[in-house]
Amino acid sequence: MVTPNALPPDVLGKIRTSITERTGLNPQDWVLEARVQERMRERGVDQAHTYADLLGGRPELTALIELLRVGETRFYRHESQMRAVVELVMPALRRGVGPARLWSAGCATGEEAYTLAMLLSRGLDGHRSFKILASDISPASIERARAGIYREAAIGTLPHSYRTGFERSADGNFQVSPALRALVEFEERNLATGGYPGSFDLIFCRNVLIYFEESAKDAALRRLVKALKPGAFLFLGYSESLRDVAGLEVVSSDECTVYRRKMALDSAVNRPSTGVRVLMPTPLDSANTQPATSVLVALQGQYSNGQRLQSELDVAFRKATTHVVVDLDGADYLGQETADVLRNMREKAMLRGIALRWCATRAGHLRFLRRHNLSDGDKE
Numbered sequence: 001m002v003t004p005n006a007l008p009p010d011v012l013g014k015i016r017t018s019i020t021e022r023t024g025l026n027p028q029d030w031v032l033e034a035r036v037q038e039r040m041r042e043r044g045v046d047q048a049h050t051y052a053d054l055l056g057g058r059p060e061l062t063a064l065i066e067l068l069r070v071g072e073t074r075f076y077r078h079e080s081q082m083r084a085v086v087e088l089v090m091p092a093l094r095r096g097v098g099p100a101r102l103w104s105a106g107c108a109t110g111e112e113a114y115t116l117a118m119l120l121s122r123g124l125d126g127h128r129s130f131k132i133l134a135s136d137i138s139p140a141s142i143e144r145a146r147a148g149i150y151r152e153a154a155i156g157t158l159p160h161s162y163r164t165g166f167e168r169s170a171d172g173n174f175q176v177s178p179a180l181r182a183l184v185e186f187e188e189r190n191l192a193t194g195g196y197p198g199s200f201d202l203i204f205c206r207n208v209l210i211y212f213e214e215s216a217k218d219a220a221l222r223r224l225v226k227a228l229k230p231g232a233f234l235f236l237g238y239s240e241s242l243r244d245v246a247g248l249e250v251v252s253s254d255e256c257t258v259y260r261r262k263m264a265l266d267s268a269v270n271r272p273s274t275g276v277r278v279l280m281p282t283p284l285d286s287a288n289t290q291p292a293t294s295v296l297v298a299l300q301g302q303y304s305n306g307q308r309l310q311s312e313l314d315v316a317f318r319k320a321t322t323h324v325v326v327d328l329d330g331a332d333y334l335g336q337e338t339a340d341v342l343r344n345m346r347e348k349a350m351l352r353g354i355a356l357r358w359c360a361t362r363a364g365h366l367r368f369l370r371r372h373n374l375s376d377g378d379k380e
């Protein structure tokens with residue numbers, strides 16, 4: 001058996017650079033050395049530089065990453081975050097239009113993604129369809145996640161009412177039900193390289209970036225922010241905290257920190273100047289002569305009198321055939337007359353067979369809606 005000696009620091013440094021560049025991971029020196037020695041023994045290699053050369057090939061790199069990564073996870077991990085999903089995120093998701101998109105980035109063996117599938121199936125309760133992307137750098141984890149088979153002890157961390165989401169598998173374990181599995185799409189994806197998919201309503205990237213080297217973490221965070229829709233939510237690990245990430249704001253929650261992509265950034269970057277955006281033009285079907293079109297009016301800046309809102313709604317109603325949704329959160333100020341416009345336009349919209357709805361999560365805007373008896377604007 002080959003017993004490698006202590007590794008030369010320059011070779012270990014080269015291996016570290018290679019690992020960090022390709023994965024973002026920043027293992028402690030002793031962990032890196034022990035894992036490299038383990039692989040050298042496995043491969044029958046006794047020279048560190050010979051082993052370093054092997055890392056140019058994908059199979060060896062994958063094998064070493066598999067030893068270096070931390071894959072710990074569990075169902076319903078960090079209960080207070082689960083409560084924040086139900087109490088804070090779910091109402092916003094219910095107000096949205098079109099299928100909701102979620103991403104469990106660094107999903108390990110799938111427990112986190114399936115937990116989200118369970119929470120949303122119950123919380124959205126048919127109000128809105130959704131799809132979850134779940135990804136990890138580890139092919140072995142993704143394979144296990146796809147199978148969705150877990151030991152009885154693993155599902156013990158879920159509240160009792162969610163345990164109905166499993167079926168007994170042939171080997172006596174528990175498999176996530178086909179209906180829940182169909183809601184999650186697993187794929188191998190490296191957060192340190194390659195493109196990120198975009199436009200998510202919620203991203204979980206918990207207990208992943210904590211193992212990243214600082215600049216790799218910053219780069220990943222910037223790309224995560226871009227992958228969020230305006231106003232969409234980001235969860236990091238329970239103990240991970242961020243300071244001043246451009247485009248992110250903290251949404252206070254009693255027991256845990258939840259981040260949210262700012263509206264303001266998007267008003268500059270992504271939104272058309274009118275603030276009116278067609279969301280869902282769907283193709284004509286044989287029974288319909290008009291495509292079903294929902295239009296989002298994303299308010300931005302000052303609405304001191306009703307005129308500005310009125311003209312933006314007029315544009316929206318010319319384009320919409322089914323829904324007009326007004327997102328109030330980007331407005332810095334909502335004057336008294338904007339409430340009158342919302343009330344009047346809702347009545348006019350009903351006559352035209354179009355649903356006018358509005359949504360807000362900012363405390364001041366919620367107070368504004370309550371004060372003007374408009375709090376029911378987010379219900380169908």
Ligand SMILES: C[S@@+](CC[C@H](N)C(=O)[O-])C[C@H]1O[C@@H](n2cnc3c(N)ncnc32)[C@H](O)[C@@H]1O
Pocket residue numbers: 022023024025069070071072073074077105106107108109112135136137138141189190191192205206207208
């Ligand atoms: C500690 S687990 C967290 C699992 C889950 N998010 C949770 O909190 O329960 C960290 C996961 O991040 C994955 N990971 C590490 N580096 C990654 C990278 N560069 N790209 C994608 N996933 C990565 C690991 O393979 C591991 O499965």
